[in-house]
Every structure is written in structure tokens, then in C-alpha cells.
Amino acid sequence: MAEKIRGAEILLRALADEGVEFIFGYPGGAVLHIYDEIFKQEKVKHILVRHEQGATHAADGYARATGKPGVVLVTSGPGATNCVTGIATAYMDSIPMVVLTGQVPKHLIGNDAFQEVDNVGITRPCVKHNFMVESVEDLAITIKKAFHVATTGRPGPVVVDIPKDITADVAEYHYPDKIEMRSYKPVTRGHPGQIKRAVDLILSAKKPMIYSGGGVVLDDAAEQLIEFTRLLGYPITQTLMGLGAYPAEDPQNLQMLGMHGTYEANMAMHQCDVLIAIGARFDDRVTGKLEQFCPHAKIIHIDIDPASISKNVAVDIPIVGSVSNVLSEMNKLIRASGFEPLDLEKDAWWQQINKWRAIDCMRYDRNSEIIKPQYVIEELSRLTGGDAFITSDVGQHQMWAAQYYKFNKPRRWINSGGLGTMGFGVPAAMGVQLAYPDELVCCISGEASLVMCIQELSTCLQYDLPIKIISLNNRYMGMVRQWQEFFYDRRYSHSYMDALPDFVKLAESFGHVGMRVEKTADVTGALEEALGMKDRLVLMDIVTDQTENVYPMIAAGKGHNEMDLPPGVDVERELS
Amino acid sequence: MRHIISILLENEAGALSRVAGLFSARNYNIESLTVAPTEDPTMSRMTLVTSGSDATIEQIQKQLNKLIDVIKLTDLNEVRHIERELMLVKTRATGQLREEIKRLVDIFRGRIIDVTDTTYTIELTGSGKKLDAFLEALDSKAIIEVVRTGITGIARGENALKL
Numbered sequence: 001m002a003e004k005i006r007g008a009e010i011l012l013r014a015l016a017d018e019g020v021e022f023i024f025g026y027p028g029g030a031v032l033h034i035y036d037e038i039f040k041q042e043k044v045k046h047i048l049v050r051h052e053q054g055a056t057h058a059a060d061g062y063a064r065a066t067g068k069p070g071v072v073l074v075t076s077g078p079g080a081t082n083c084v085t086g087i088a089t090a091y092m093d094s095i096p097m098v099v100l101t102g103q104v105p106k107h108l109i110g111n112d113a114f115q116e117v118d119n120v121g122i123t124r125p126c127v128k129h130n131f132m133v134e135s136v137e138d139l140a141i142t143i144k145k146a147f148h149v150a151t152t153g154r155p156g157p158v159v160v161d162i163p164k165d166i167t168a169d170v171a172e173y174h175y176p177d178k179i180e181m182r183s184y185k186p187v188t189r190g191h192p193g194q195i196k197r198a199v200d201l202i203l204s205a206k207k208p209m210i211y212s213g214g215g216v217v218l219d220d221a222a223e224q225l226i227e228f229t230r231l232l233g234y235p236i237t238q239t240l241m242g243l244g245a246y247p248a249e250d251p252q253n254l255q256m257l258g259m260h261g262t263y264e265a266n267m268a269m270h271q272c273d274v275l276i277a278i279g280a281r282f283d284d285r286v287t288g289k290l291e292q293f294c295p296h297a298k299i300i301h302i303d304i305d306p307a308s309i310s311k312n313v314a315v316d317i318p319i320v321g322s323v324s325n326v327l328s329e330m331n332k333l334i335r336a337s338g339f340e341p342l343d344l345e346k347d348a349w350w351q352q353i354n355k356w357r358a359i360d361c362m363r364y365d366r367n368s369e370i371i372k373p374q375y376v377i378e379e380l381s382r383l384t385g386g387d388a389f390i391t392s393d394v395g396q397h398q399m400w401a402a403q404y405y406k407f408n409k410p411r412r413w414i415n416s417g418g419l420g421t422m423g424f425g426v427p428a429a430m431g432v433q434l435a436y437p438d439e440l441v442c443c444i445s446g447e448a449s450l451v452m453c454i455q456e457l458s459t460c461l462q463y464d465l466p467i468k469i470i471s472l473n474n475r476y477m478g479m480v481r482q483w484q485e486f487f488y489d490r491r492y493s494h495s496y497m498d499a500l501p502d503f504v505k506l507a508e509s510f511g512h513v514g515m516r517v518e519k520t521a522d523v524t525g526a527l528e529e530a531l532g533m534k535d536r537l538v539l540m541d542i543v544t545d546q547t548e549n550v551y552p553m554i555a556a557g558k559g560h561n562e563m564d565l566p567p568g569v570d571v572e573r574e575l576s
Numbered sequence: 577m578r579h580i581i582s583i584l585l586e587n588e589a590g591a592l593s594r595v596a597g598l599f600s601a602r603n604y605n606i607e608s609l610t611v612a613p614t615e616d617p618t619m620s621r622m623t624l625v626t627s628g629s630d631a632t633i634e635q636i637q638k639q640l641n642k643l644i645d646v647i648k649l650t651d652l653n654e655v656r657h658i659e660r661e662l663m664l665v666k667t668r669a670t671g672q673l674r675e676e677i678k679r680l681v682d683i684f685r686g687r688i689i690d691v692t693d694t695t696y697t698i699e700l701t702g703s704g705k706k707l708d709a710f711l712e713a714l715d716s717k718a719i720i721e722v723v724r725t726g727i728t729g730i731a732r733g734e735n736a737l738k739l
Contacts, residue, residue, distance in 0.1 A: 120590060121593070124590075124593065124594060124597055125597055125601050128644070129644040132589065132590070134589075149644060181644070182647055182739070183585070183586055183644060183645055183646060183647040184644050305642070306638050306641070306642075307635065307638035307639050307641075307642050309638075310631065310634065310635075311635060311638075314631070
């Protein structure tokens with residue numbers, strides 16, 4: 001008979017057996033037994049954040065960069081509720097995460113005890129699944145189930161609520177290698193008949209379009225996607241979440257689509273006759289007006305989540321399965337067919353696309369003395385060869401990062417796409433830097449988002465995380481201001497950032513390096529200087545053009561063929 | 577269109593709230609919902625009546641299947657099936673109403689299961705429509721209280737929802 005040990009020790013041993021490197025957490029009453037156990041062991045490293053939201057985003061960033069589940073540990077009540085935004089962020093982008101929350105002892109549950117909250121109830125709508133551990137004997141198996149559910153199928157966050165008494169109770173420790181759940185069996189292999197039908201349709205297309213999403217990144221299927229796209233010679237566009245899965249600088253890449261996508265990507269969507277959706281979920285920011293979405297196309301949709309298929313857009317050939325499996329099978333069939341990839345110069349569809357592309361929809365004033373935000377990102381992309389890890393917050397700077405940074409590899413672009421969580425960037429960058437201590441990790445932010453999780457600069461100091469924060473400071477909540485300019489007759493209601501701190505001093509007071517950049521001519525030198533400080537966190541406060549807007553833009557409720565291009569671009573004239 | 581969806585789910589604390597929460601979060605209709613353990617105490621069987629377009633019903637089924645606690649489900653509309661609901665009705669039963677209601681109960685093959693000087697309590701099972709018809713046939717002024725269990729259903733013949 002094995003020795004009986006306390007629940008807290010069972011938990012730590014289970015995490016170690018699961019291969020967990022880091023726990024992002026914050027202690028409190030309900031988790032003190034667990035923290036005591038953390039103190040006694042060395043296998044799992046605990047990272048002390050400064051706010052529980054930061055813990056969830058850091059674990060999330062770690063998961064996005066590595067593909068491994070991020071782990072969070074917080075106390076009951078406010079510790080748990082502070083995690084909700086981070087859990088919902090991970091849920092919307094299908095990020096594998098296990099969040100361990102303390103709970104008051106079992107006999108107090110329901111008594112409105114100190115720091116009690118119904119955490120299973122509160123998180124239920126924004127988790128893939130959650131558990132309340134009922135007894136110490138169930139603890140290890142519940143942890144196993146949590147990791148299994150979080151990391152398989154369509155990944156997502158799983159919450160495990162652990163009453164305090166269970167961490168003090170004793171039981172034998174058994175951690176299963178594998179687990180079977182009769183109610184959870186995700187399908188990974190695509191149906192061969194559907195794959196065959198889809199390939200027949202793909203090969204018969206005259207105006208094909210590949211539309212790939214975050215599912216390709218999550219499934220580490222970039223290699224299969226690149227082979228697929230090159231075997232066909234078809235144009236490809238990616239969603240915000242899919243950037244990097246196909247090299248940005250490849251000529252077949254039409255870049256991002258949707259609300260702030262390129263003219264060529266959106267026009268090709270509108271006119272294509274076969275659309276191949278791969279690990280993407282037809283989000284409203286991608287589709288625009290549904291009635292006008294790909295009006296001429298037969299649609300193939302590959303997704304691991306059956307509920308994503310025909311949710312927003314009815315598809316002609318659905319394939320449920322992992323993207324890597326289905327694309328591998330398709331690539332075999334395409335190779336066997338002897339199909340000749342389209343010629344990017346001679347093919348009629350490509351000739352049309354090349355005309356759209358020649359519009360250069362992302363042009364901006366490169367001679368401006370006031371710093372253009374796009375220029376900062378382009379320079380960063382050039383100086384880092386498109387190979388840095390880039391996290392972002394939410395708003396205009398996020399869209400410019402997506403548009404102007406050339407992501408050539410997957411898992412380099414880390415942003416809150418689905419939930420759009422301001423404050424995500426800095427803690428996410430911490431998680432990435434911990435996973436890859438020798439790599440360059442940049443957080444592209446804005447002065448409004450940046451202060452939402454600014455307290456994590458302390459965490460960065462404590463653990464020597466030399467992230468580079470590039471804050472595009474336009475003294476506005478830029479995206480809100482842009483919508484108010486376009487749709488509210490320039491009534492800039494509460495979108496102005498008044499009483500901003502001195503960001504240089506702020507960085508310095510946290511023990512880091514602060515820099516302020518005010519002229520276009522200084523941008524490159526300042527970036528080089530900051531990137532050169534390999535062992536220091538640098539916060540760059542870059543004063544940018546207050547009035548710059550994100551273009552192209554499809555207004556909410558409009559179709560892909562109804563884009564607004566930067567001022568001065570006349571499509572009719574340029575295409576004729 | 578109205579659909580009857582039968583669901584086998586893990587008999588876990590909170591499984592019911594996951595289903596109910598899903599319906600409110602995604603703005604789906606629930607007309608009725610019944611749930612109880614099966615012959616296997618680790619599983620519950622739920623019968624859910626909902627309505628919506630074909631696309632909505634397809635989404636409802638997919639979203640239900642996505643819940644980790646859901647083991648298996650079937651849309652009874654897709655197979656030949658029987659539906660039943662149990663109703664208890666308390667009525668006034670005085671004067672000539674006493675005989676009138678007794679006759680009506682016989683016609684609908686119900687049973688009077690509790691009698692006082694002034695009231696009857698009637699038990700009636702059948703499809704939802706039959707129960708509706710009985711209530712319509714009753715003098716509405718006579719009705720004191722109505723309790724319905726919600727629809728439960730099962731496929732005809734060899735068809736079965738089991739592991």
C-alpha cells in the first residue's frame with residue numbers, strides 16, 4: 001500500500017507528472033496548504049504575478065507560444081473572479097489552460113463564507129469544462145481529466161475548484177498515464193469520403209481561395225498548410241488568429257482578411273468560386289454582412305469542432321477532424337492527381353488578384369514628420385526579420401501589428417482576437433519570455449491598453465523578463481476614437497486619455513528602462529537601442545499621429561466588396 | 577418547428593445547469609425539460625423540448641454534444657417515437673360540476689386520485705396535445721391548480737438511446 005499524503009502534495013505531484021514547468025499564481029487563504037507544498041518542492045516553478053488577471057494572461061501567452069497548457073493557481077473569491085476575464089480570453093481563442101482555484105472548505109460552501117464565490121457557476125459559460133473536487137480521492141484523477149480536456153479536441157480553459165479541506169485530507173497518490181472519458185471523444189481523423197469530395201471540388205475550382213485560421217496554429221499544422229497551398233498554387237488569406245501559419249512574405253499570401261484585411265484578400269473572398277476554410281470559424285469580423293459573404297462560392301470547411309461548422313455560414317462540404325490530419329490526407333490526394341499549381345503570372349484568377357494587389361491598400365504617408373504608427377511596426381518587423389514573438393493589446397495598434405509585422409512563423413503572433421481583452425499584452429509577453437528566455441519578445445501596445453495590467457512590470461523585474469514594450473501613444477483610445485470619427489460625427493465621447501503618466505519615469509520606478517520617441521527620424525535608432533538591451537525590460541513610449549486611422553476598413557454590417565480604403569485611394573481610377 | 581431531444585448525460589453535480597446555461601447563453605428556446613437518473617445510476621436521462629429552424633436545431637444538437645457531460649443524444653423527431661406527459665389538475669368539484677368533470681375525466685382516460693367535498697385532483701397522462709385538449713375542455717373557472725411534468729419520450733421499436 002502506498003503512503004498516504006495530503007491533497008496539496010497530491011496536487012503538486014500531479015502537476016509535476018503532467019510536465020508542468022510554471023504555475024502563474026497569487027496566494028490567499030484557501031490555497032495556503034497548496035502554497036506550503038509549493039515551498040517544499042522544486043519541480044514546478046511558481047511565478048508570482050501582481051494581479052490574478054495577469055496570471056491568466058501570462059499562462060495564456062505561455063500556452064500560445066509553446067502549445068503546452070498554461071497553469072494558473074489562485075485563491076477563492078476575488079482571486080477566482082479576477083481570473084474570469086483571462087479565462088474568457090482563452091476560451092474565445094481556444095487556448096489550453098488549467099486554472100486551479102481555491103474554494104472555502106466543503107462544510108462552509110453555500111454559507112456565504114469569507115471569500116466564497118460560486119466559481120464553478122461563474123466560470124461555466126466561459127470554460128471548456130470545469131470541476132469541483134468532491135474528495136481527496138478524486139483529486140489526482142480530476143487533474144488528469146482537466147489536462148486531457150484542456151489540450152485535446154478544440155482546446156480551451158478548464159477550471160478546477162478545490163475546497164481547502166481537500167488539500168489537507170490525505171490519500172494515496174496514483175496518477176494515471178492515460179484517461180478515457182465516455183462522454184468526451186473528440187474526432188481527429190477526417191472522413192475519407194468527405195476528404196475525397198472536397199479535393200475533387202478544390203481541383204475543379206477556377207477562382208479558388210484558401211481561408212485559414214487559428215486552428216492551423218493551435219494544431220501545429222503550418223507545414224501541412226504550406227504544402228497544401230503550394231501544391232495548388234492558390235491564393236491564401238489568414239484570419240487575425242491565423243497569422244504566421246503561412247509565411248507573410250510568400251507571394252501566394254494575400255495577408256489578413258476581414259474588417260481590417262487587405263483589399264486583395266477581401267475582393268478575392270467576394271469573387272471566389274471555391275472557398276476552403278481551414279481551422280477558422282467565420283467570425284463576424286471576418287465575414288462582414290453574412291448575406292453578402294462569398295456569394296459565388298462553394299464552401300469547404302475543415303474544423304475539429306463540429307459546432308463551428310455551419311454555425312454562421314452554411315457550408316457545402318463539412319469535414320470534422322484535426323487540420324493536420326485532414327490536410328495531410330488532402331495533400332496525398334493532390335499529389336497523386338498530378339495537379340499543376342496555378343501560375344501566379346499567367347493564370348486569369350491570379351491576374352485579377354494581382355490587379356487588386358497593385359492598389360497597395362495599406363499605403364500611408366512615409367514622409368510624415370509626425371510618427372506614423374504603421375512605420376514603427378514596419379521598422380520593428382524589418383529589424384527583427386519577422387521572427388520575434390509579438391504580443392499585443394487591443395485596438396488600433398493591434399490591427400497595425402497584424403497588418404504591418406511580417407509573421408513568417410506560427411506561434412509568433414500572440415493577441416486576444418476573440419474577446420478583445422485590453423491589458424493582455426504585457427502579462428502574455430511575460431509568459432512567452434519565461435518559455436523562451438533567450439528569444440526576443442515584444443509587446444506592441446497603446447497607452448490606453450498598457451495601463452490596464454501595468455502592475456505586472458513588477459513581476460517582470462522579479463523574474464528578469466526583458467520584454468520590449470512598444471507603446472504607440474496617440475493619447476486616445478484609438479479604435480474608439482476612429483469609430484466615433486466615422487460613425488458618431490466626431491463626438492469623441494470619453495475616448496481621450498487625459499492625465500497620462502510620464503511613461504519613462506513609470507518604467508524607471510518599476511526598475512526598468514523607459515524611452516520616449518517623438519520624431520520619425522529617431523524611430524529606427526531608438527528601436528535598435530531598445531532591442532540591443534538584451535537583459536533589460538524597455539518601455540518605449542512612442543508619440544504617434546493622433547488622427548491616424550486603421551485602413552482598409554469594412555464598416556460593421558457591410559460586405560467584403562464594400563471596403564473603405566485610405567484617403568486618396570481611388571479604386572475605380574486605379575483599376576481602369 | 578418543435579423538437580424533442582433525448583439526452584444521456586453524466587449524473588454529475590451541475591450537469592443540468594450546464595444544459596440550462598447553454599440554452600440561455602445562446603438564446604435558444606426551452607419549452608420543457610425533464611431529467612432523472614436511469615437504470616445506471618451514473619447516468620441521467622434528459623428530455624428537452626425546444627423549437628427553432630432546422631439550422632438552429634442542428635446548432636442546439638452540436639452545442640449539446642460539445643458539453644463534456646453529455647454522453648449521447650438523439651432528436652426523437654427523426655425517428656418514430658412516443659411522447660408522454662403527466663399532469664395533475666386540481667379542480668372545483670361542487671354541484672353539477674362534480675358529475676360533469678368525472679365524465680370528462682373518463683372520456684380522457686384520466687383518474688381522480690384525490691377527492692374532497694369541494695375538489696378533485698385528476699391525474700392524466702398523454703401527449704402534450706391531449707393534455708392541452710383536456711384543459712380546454714374543462715371549464716376554466718373550475719381549475720384551481722395545474723402541474724405538468726414536461727414531455728418525456730422514447731423511440732418506437734428496436735431504436736434506443738443507450739451506451
